[in-house]
Every structure is written in C-alpha cells, then in structure tokens.
Amino acid sequence: MAQDTSTPDENPTGQGIYVTGGQEFVRDTKYITTRITRDGRDGYPVEAGRYRLVAARACPWANRTLIVRRLLGLEDAISLGLCGPTHDADSWTFDLDPGGVDPVLGIPRLKDAYEKRFPGYPKGITVPAVVEVATGEVVTNDFPQITVDFELEWTEFHRPGAPELYPEHLRAEIDEVAKGIYTEVNNGVYRCGFAGSQDAYDSAYVRLFTKLDELSERLSTRRYLVGDTITEADIRLFTTLARFDPVYHGHFKCNRTKLSEMPVLWAYARDLFQTPGFGDTTDFAQIKQHYYIVHRDINPTGVVPQGPDLRNWLTPHHREELGGSPFGDGTPPPPPRPAEVVPAQNWVPTA
Numbered sequence: 001m002a003q004d005t006s007t008p009d010e011n012p013t014g015q016g017i018y019v020t021g022g023q024e025f026v027r028d029t030k031y032i033t034t035r036i037t038r039d040g041r042d043g044y045p046v047e048a049g050r051y052r053l054v055a056a057r058a059c060p061w062a063n064r065t066l067i068v069r070r071l072l073g074l075e076d077a078i079s080l081g082l083c084g085p086t087h088d089a090d091s092w093t094f095d096l097d098p099g100g101v102d103p104v105l106g107i108p109r110l111k112d113a114y115e116k117r118f119p120g121y122p123k124g125i126t127v128p129a130v131v132e133v134a135t136g137e138v139v140t141n142d143f144p145q146i147t148v149d150f151e152l153e154w155t156e157f158h159r160p161g162a163p164e165l166y167p168e169h170l171r172a173e174i175d176e177v178a179k180g181i182y183t184e185v186n187n188g189v190y191r192c193g194f195a196g197s198q199d200a201y202d203s204a205y206v207r208l209f210t211k212l213d214e215l216s217e218r219l220s221t222r223r224y225l226v227g228d229t230i231t232e233a234d235i236r237l238f239t240t241l242a243r244f245d246p247v248y249h250g251h252f253k254c255n256r257t258k259l260s261e262m263p264v265l266w267a268y269a270r271d272l273f274q275t276p277g278f279g280d281t282t283d284f285a286q287i288k289q290h291y292y293i294v295h296r297d298i299n300p301t302g303v304v305p306q307g308p309d310l311r312n313w314l315t316p317h318h319r320e321e322l323g324g325s326p327f328g329d330g331t332p333p334p335p336p337r338p339a340e341v342v343p344a345q346n347w348v349p350t351a
Helices: 061-073 113-116 142-153 170-185 188-191 198-219 232-248 263-275 284-294
Strands: 049-055 079-083 129-132 137-140
Touching: 061 142, 061 232, 113 129, 113 137, 137 198, 142 232, 170 188, 170 198, 170 232, 188 198, 188 232, 198 263, 198 284, 232 284
Parallel strands: 049 079
Antiparallel strands: 049 129, 129 137
16 A cells, blocks of 8 residues: 555655545556565565565555454464554654664665665555565565465465465455455545545545445345355455544545444444454554544644544444354464554453
8 A cells, every 4th residue: 555545745744645636536556566475486485484564554455464464373474564553755664663663674664675676666655565574675565465375375374273265166256346345445435535526526435335335235144245254355345344434434525324324334344343353453543543644635634533432343243143154164363462462542442
C-alpha cells in the first residue's frame, strides 16, 4: 500500500496529498512482482530466517499478511517488523522501535530497503513488504501475492494443524469472489474517500454499497464466503470491515449505513474477529491514528475521534448456526507471541 493510496504528492507540511481535484481515485497497482518460492526461480528461495515481513497494523493490506502469517504459524520462519501508524509522504517509519530503528534491519525508514535494491525507487514506499535480512533489500511488496505464497510456497514451515486458506479445488471461486471484493470494497472505500469530484464520489458510493448488499445476501445462508472454512477471500474482506465504522463511515464518507447496522455483515465480521488470528491482529487505535492524522487533505486538523464504542465486537454472533468451522480439519493458532500482542488500550474494552 503506497501510504494507503498511489504515490502521494507532498504538501508543505510534509504530509501526502491524496485527493486530486476533479478526478476519481485510481490506485497504482504496479508492485514489485519478485516472488519468494520453493524453487527460488526469482533468485529468492523459501528459507527460514532469511526474510523479514515489514507491516503496519494500521494498514488493511498489511493486516492481511499479519493474519495469514499467524494462522499458518510462520512466526519462526519469517520475522516481523512493525512500522508506526503515521508517516510522511516519503516513507513508512519504525516509530515503535527504540530509537526509531528496526532492530533487525537497522534502518529508520522502510524506504531505505527499497533504495538498497532499487536506487532512486520512483514509486510509493508501501507496506506490506518482504525484505531480505542479509542484504537489507526489499524483495516484494506485491500484497495479493505475498499471502498466497505464504499459503502455497511456505508449507514446509506451516504449523501442525494450519488451515488450508487457498485450497486447490476452491481457488477459481476464491479468485472470483476476491476480485469483486478488491475492486468494489477494499479499494471502493478509497474511491469514496479520495474522490476529487461529486460525480466520482457518487459513483464510488453506489458501487461500494451495491457490493456490500450482494455480499450480505451471499453470507445470509453461509458462514464463510467460499466453502465451509475460512479462506483467503474472508481475510481480504475482513480487514476492510474491521475499519468500516472507526474510519470509512465518517472519514471516507461511506455513510449510508454503519457496519453495525448491516446485520449479516456485522455478525460475519464479529465471527471472524472472535476467531484467533483476526481480532488479535487488529489495533483500532493505530487504525484511527493512521487515517485521521496522515490524510490531512481530508482531515486538516489531524484530530482523531474518540468513538466508536468497540465493546460490541465481542458480542455473540450466532454464525455457527449456519454450519462450517473456521479451521476445518485444522486447529486454531496458539496465542500471539508476547512481542506481537496488540496493546490492551488499543483493542476492545473488556470491562
């Protein structure tokens, strides 16, 4: 994600400019397509300890990789570096680490890893990114492919009981469903929020809620989007739904209805949130800080709202009545590593 959009221009404050007046938002989808594979055909073979996933809990595209890495148990094979929730127009930064420097890569800005491999890298510095530890060079930032490769290329390092998130017999359907989710929902909220004209906004708004209504209908009789277990498609939808009420409803003007006012999608989102790997990788405080502070051309004051009340994420969803089970023949992942636990104050109040 190029700071949640295509490469932003820079305004005098050092913040990015995300809205182009009079135009609809068009995401730059030309990513670094190098892959890490079992056979190493691109020069980067699967190898435990060789790579570091750089992500940010605030970012929905990066949040996918955090969920998949945890569900599959890849923590020992692929280390994790976390950027802070805010950044300037130049780069994501390691604000959460002592001294503002990633302790493994030894860099303060993710841009350094991009420049190490591609001097003068001309595009946005995006998360998620996978960096080769020994060289300090970025390998890939192709977020849709990163999770699929975690699922198919890294099987040697999956934990016992890891679920099949991209089963072969369902891949065509997963791809079809995921394509619609990406164009109309994942990216659709950005087309609303970064619309540079009324017509662009109106069109994006209709497309977004048309698709959400279609997904609601699909999920009214089935627990998961494809098959009877969690798949890649569910992960891709969840990260947008988790941000809907805290950010997209107000900040991005996606305000026909809140997620909590869409009964089927709200129950579906709570079902996933309460499943290990989903809610425990969600940091609501960082999510709000990112959008409201970084997007100054939408929210010039940088004021972060107090709401909404998040306690309802832990209420019963009753989705188990539709059948299916989250992990199929597999098992839930163990609790998060202590260093990777979302701070309690950034999560859902439990008292």
